[in-house]
Amino acid sequence: MRKRLIAFVLALMMLVGVFTATASTVSAKKTFAHDYGVFLSLNSNKKTMRKLAGYKTIVIDVQNDFTKEDIRKLRKAGHKVYSYINVGAIENYRDYYNDFSDVMLDVYENWEDERWVDVSKEKWQNFIVNDLSERIKATGVDGFFVDNVDVYYMYKDAAFGPGIYDGLEIILKGLSKKGKVIINGGDTFVTEYYDRNGSLDGILDGVNQESVFTRIIDYDKNKFGKSDKDSEKYFTSYLKKVKKCKKKVYLLEYTKNKRLKKKIKNYCKKKGYKYYISGNLNLS
Known part of the structure; x- marks a missing residue:
């Protein structure tokens, strides 16, 4: 009788443990108020860590002094962490800026501190795939938020255009071997890659599209408006193709308009997309 009682108590304790663990898991999921957030201008500090706490999947720039310990804490708390990496342009505040003056192209419109890069050059490809991405990966992030694949759109008709496509393919395939890849923008290249290969496998795990329903009117004053119908139709059709793959x-949208925010939220909920709506271009 005593042995049966002990066995019953032990079984009950195990059930309570399972229930508690399950309840804790459910509770942990509820702690994230938002599915997705993009915060490229934030530096590593306590205030930043508190702000990130409410977002399940977060995009940061680990080059802004984020450490391996920062990323470990974020992932331990249940976050998916992606780091920004600029593969098609280069900002003048990067410590490696002066090393690549020989592969720089035109100044990036509306971003005067940035220049496009000739990604057909092996020097740049090697730097991104074998150096910069390795440093980022070493912090423990889940993957890369890859910006300025739109360099293909900008220069595809130039004499070195074919090399731009090939260079991007090399870079994206190299990054995909190191972690998850979300391409920010880059619809022209992504569409071309799909048309050539019938698949998006090997170069990306997802796309982040800016300004599907919104548009930027004034870059300096953070003034935004509603996207025109043709642009909205084009990007919603494009994203539908990506999902089919x-x-x-x-979605990354810029607006302070409540009605437009509601439209974006409802659309993404219906389609099963993640979204982040920002009131400033700095993404801080």
């Missing part, structure tokens, strides 16, 4: 879709 079984890739994730993220």
